[in-house]
Amino acid sequence: MIVRNPVVRRIVRSVVVRRVAGTLGTLFGVAVLVFVMLRAIPGDQITAGLGTEAAALTPAQRQALELYYGLDQPLVAQFFSWLGNLFTGNLGYSARSQQSVLELTLHALPVTFELAVFSIVLALLIGVPLGMLAASRTSATGNAAGQVVSLAGLSIPAFLLATTLLSVFAASFGFNPNGQGFATLVEDPLLNLQQMFLPALVLGFGIAAPILRTTRTAVLEVRSDDFVRTARAKGVPERRLQVRHVLRNALVPIVTMTGLQFGYLLGGAVVVEQIFSVPGIGRQVLLGIQQKEYAVVQSTVLVIALAFVLVNLLTDVLYRVIDPRVRAS
């Protein structure tokens, strides 16, 4: 692009502006895809809402409903009216729960967010120490343990682990906090944490594996660097060396990998929230699909994609902060 004004040129070329513009473009594409996908379903909102009763509608009733849902408009107009409504916070209405999709989403989003944070903390607690152990040359058991855990994490489906844990804990220890109504962190912190523990463990175990592998590779790579040898030569204690020098420099790939796993978390949340009856955003999508409430599905999927894209953008910014080398380039 040819821009004469030097200030404007710098703004246009700045990485942040380009990233934000790219993200907006991507989100528009996501909106188009979601819209087209749900229009590809045979039938429309009317048949979906009424089921077989839709056949009994008189032409006039049908026309009235089409007018009501805006189905008489051309597709492009329908798309932009949906998109325009999104910006005013109108995400649609769920007839089953008698609530607006915005209300539903505002209740569900914090729940999934809490679950995601909890899972990431557990995953880091499992993945990073085991990854460092697996990278150590002295500990063969540590290495083997790392390999087994990472293979298990990658290979055991979340739904299988969740089902098994739920049954075993309920039967053997009488521990089934998810059996009663869900409590938010504000309503009953203790019960909430109990209810979040197993779902977060299942999701955290799944993403611990890639974090473990990344930690191992990064630590192996950093440890062969010259500055580590220098630090060791000048007498930095081993523990401090491992944490301050090795781990700190291995952090960039670990942070990136953790950010990338967020997508897995949002997808896995659908499965895990369903099994443990956690009323999060994943369950909202699944319920929408099962009850054929496409307004709910359409807007919720878009909200999830938005969250995912934002997290990716944040990860990008975050590793610029952590790593001065990326910042400079």
Added chain:
Amino acid sequence: MSALSRRSPAGLAGVVILVLLAAVAALSYLGWLPYDPIAQHPPSRFLAPSGAHLFGTDQFGRDVFSRVAAGVGNSALIAVVAVAFATVVGTLGGLVAGFYRGFADGAVGGVTNVLFAFPPLLLALSLASVLDRDWFTIAVAIAVVYVPIFVRVTRGPVLSLREIEYVKAAVATGQSRWQIMLRHVLPNLTPIVIIQVALSLSWAVLTEASLSFLGLGTPPPAPSLGSMIFEARSLVFVAPWTLVAPGAVVVLLVVGLNLLGDGLRDTLDPRSRVRR
């Protein structure tokens, strides 16, 4: 194969597991299963594993071993078709984007970014809920999720390959772009693509199982590992084998694919070979 066994015993273990499971799946395709996986036989409900029923029977008296075998066949078929589709489309996309650059690169990159903006399982789930549910459309729904991955892993190498002398020489001798892409660039992508295929297969199996667990995969009564586990949830204490058998087999299948993928990476990827 011999290189694989030399460099990576774990990879070889993966091959052994997969051959074993393939043999079990073959039983179902050849119609050599001990029982019909779908036919119900109420008198023999909840029989524990025995000589007659290797993995016992379920709540309808169906033989769990036969169902698991047919389920492995189904899962494998869907995963293979999905990954094959994703490999062809994604690699072509990566080739075109990296070789033509400019507009083609922008267009392919845009589509890739949009598909990457969805959490993988969510995209497959939304697509599967929209499409008619049979094994082929499930495969397509899963394939769409993995297309952008193949685009991303191939585009970078293509960008650097097109600057290499023999590609320039081919340009100089007047070969067409497609000839160059298919004859000089594509063969150099083979190792990357093979590794990605093995890893994607394991994800595809997991995705298919998750979809059918959620009731959006292979429709019943056709046996699928995911839906078998879903049905077994409430039977764990009456008939634990109904959960253990499909659960163990799905884990084994994914472990086999992961071991093979890692083994292939150690064998074929020059970068990972140095660091050992």
